Amino acid sequence: MIIMIAAVATNNALGKNNELVWHLPNDFKRFKELTSYHHIIMGRKTFESFPKPLPNRTHIVITRQKNYNPEGCIVVDSLEKAIALCPENEDSYIIGGGEIYNLGMTYTDIIEITRVHHEFDADTFFPVINDEDWLLVESEPNFKDDKHLYDYTYETYIRR
Template identity: 75%
Template sequence: MIIMIAAVAENNALGKNNELVWHLPNDFKRFKNLTSGHHIIMGRKTFESFPKPLPNRTHIVISRQENYKPEGCIVANSIEEAIKICPENEISYIIGGGEIYELGMIHSDKIELTLVHHSFEADAFFPEINMDDWKIIHSEFQAKDEKHLFDYTYQTYIRK
């Protein structure tokens, strides 16, 4: 099963200058809990935005650069190649960025989305979710608090 996981703003913003534009500690914990122990697929820029590889996950980095070989990672040249590397009967996650989400949409079975209830200036965006293809099966609102400056909602979509 291929699952896309993302935190997006109401205007589908993902980030700016290869960084998130919000800080939601509970969403980081949710991301860690869901993706730990699994293969994670990402673009090169997303991988390079991490200070180091994320622990307890197999990193598959999509890059067009021929000699790109980050330590401890598997490099693929396309989303299709990246998905073929993942174990067939296990959950694998597509974790970004915008271009990889766009390419991964047709390959995904499920979307785990954190909708941040705000709009942000950004240079990377999540693709529109076509509700003819997807349905929401879970939605859980989280109110802002002293550690979270914005309200947000966890949403789970499955392909129809």
């Protein structure tokens, strides 16, 4: 199954200047739990936003740049090629960025969203989740605390 996973603000903001504009430790923990030991698909800029490859995951990086070959990663030039490299009977995750999320909506079976209940100034946005195409099947609210500046909700959508 192809699963799209993202942390998304109320105004669909993803980030600015290739960085997240919030810090939610529980969301990082959830991301790690869901994606570990799976294939993760991302654009080059998303990959380059990490200090190093994420442990216990197979990284597939999409780029148009020739001779781009970061150590420990599979590099392809299209989302279709990335998906073709994922095991058919296992979950694989599309993890960003904005352009890859837009392209990935067609191929995605499930969307895992952490909805950050705040609007942010951003330059990258998540595509609109159309209620005609997607059904919200799970919603788990979480509230701000000493480690989380914003309320947030884990949302799971399945394709109708």
